[in-house]
Amino acid sequence: MTPAPTTLTASGLTLRYGGTRALDDVSLSLTRGVTGLLGPNGAGKTTLLRVLATAVPPDGGGFRALGHDPRTSAGRLALRRELGYLPQTPGFHPDFTAFEFVDYVAILKELTDRGARHREVRRVLEAVDLSEVRGKRIKRLSGGMRQRVALAAALVGDPGFLVLDEPTVGLDPEQRMRFRELVAEAGEGRTVLLSTHQTEDVAMLCHRVVVLAHGRVRFEGTPAELTARAAGRVWSSARRDPAARAGWRTGTGTFRNVGDPPEGADLLEPTLEDGYLLTLDGDSAAVTA
Numbered sequence: 001m002t003p004a005p006t007t008l009t010a011s012g013l014t015l016r017y018g019g020t021r022a023l024d025d026v027s028l029s030l031t032r033g034v035t036g037l038l039g040p041n042g043a044g045k046t047t048l049l050r051v052l053a054t055a056v057p058p059d060g061g062g063f064r065a066l067g068h069d070p071r072t073s074a075g076r077l078a079l080r081r082e083l084g085y086l087p088q089t090p091g092f093h094p095d096f097t098a099f100e101f102v103d104y105v106a107i108l109k110e111l112t113d114r115g116a117r118h119r120e121v122r123r124v125l126e127a128v129d130l131s132e133v134r135g136k137r138i139k140r141l142s143g144g145m146r147q148r149v150a151l152a153a154a155l156v157g158d159p160g161f162l163v164l165d166e167p168t169v170g171l172d173p174e175q176r177m178r179f180r181e182l183v184a185e186a187g188e189g190r191t192v193l194l195s196t197h198q199t200e201d202v203a204m205l206c207h208r209v210v211v212l213a214h215g216r217v218r219f220e221g222t223p224a225e226l227t228a229r230a231a232g233r234v235w236s237s238a239r240r241d242p243a244a245r246a247g248w249r250t251g252t253g254t255f256r257n258v259g260d261p262p263e264g265a266d267l268l269e270p271t272l273e274d275g276y277l278l279t280l281d282g283d284s285a286a287v288t289a
């Protein structure tokens with residue numbers, strides 16, 4: 001199989017907030033499909049997404065996306081025209097209806113012809129399954145529906161590059177499943193970068209994953225490769241194993257440990273979460289639920 005063409009290449013991205021290095025020499029590449037961005041709180045995920053969405057310029061380094069270099073004003077404009085961005089806290093006006101909000105975003109995206117714009121708004125609301133509630137005020141919608149309104153807004157104009165910042169936060173399992181399906185659909189033929197705290201989101205819908213910690217890339221590869229990092233390094237024990245890098249009590253009362261197993265340990269099949277925890281190793285507090 002020929003490798004998918006690269007649609008975004010970032011090199012040496014650096015961004016400081018005062019003394020904090022939110023991004024520290026970040027280099028990565030993306031292809032079409034959904035790439036997951038995992039990392040603990042404060043890892044720099046939102047900062048990276050804001051840089052790639054051209055909301056804030058980096059202090060150092062640069063990137064090209066869909067053939068555009070946002071360091072030039074022409075490149076920035078061209079990229080913004082092909083970009084859909086779902087920020088961590090979408091700035092809804094709660095009194096807007098779903099239709100009015102998406103229409104407003106469509107106006108900002110330069111869809112000036114009213115008829116064509118309204119057709120586009122109906123199309124994206126249909127794509128996220130919200131046609132029936134398009135006349136409802138956003139404040140009356142559930143959290144899952146609001147996230148879908150935000151996704152619809154990001155989809156206006158059929159962007160080639162979609163940046164989604166923790167869109168599954170606060171959704172119940174059913175809403176999360178539905179949202180994942182929509183993101184998977186959106187990832188067909190598009191470059192999607194999805195930041196999330198849920199390793200399950202990555203396992204279920206991403207073809208690539210990037211792990212960020214302390215503003216640095218700790219892993220870039222496929223979910224299977226991240227899982228494989230934990231092969232032979234996950235074991236079960238009756239008590240918390242002090243040798244484990246991380247360990248937590250499972251529903252059956254036994255402990256699941258990751259790290260370097262002792263001789264004769266009862267090894268378990270690794271999951272993507274195990275690989276993720278081992279990749280962070282020391283960058284985040286051990287899980288001790």
Ligand SMILES: Nc1ncnc2c1ncn2[C@@H]1O[C@H](COP(=O)(O)OP(=O)(O)OP(=O)(O)O)[C@@H](O)[C@H]1O
Nearest residue numbers: 017020021022039040041042043044045046047048
């Ligand atoms: N506007 C800001 N001013 C000062 N420091 C900031 C600002 N935004 C982010 N930071 C700091 O930069 C670092 C990276 O933050 P960022 O929000 O990008 O992380 P994150 O991975 O998205 O975290 P979370 O998962 O909690 O949303 C953190 O140390 C954060 O405190």
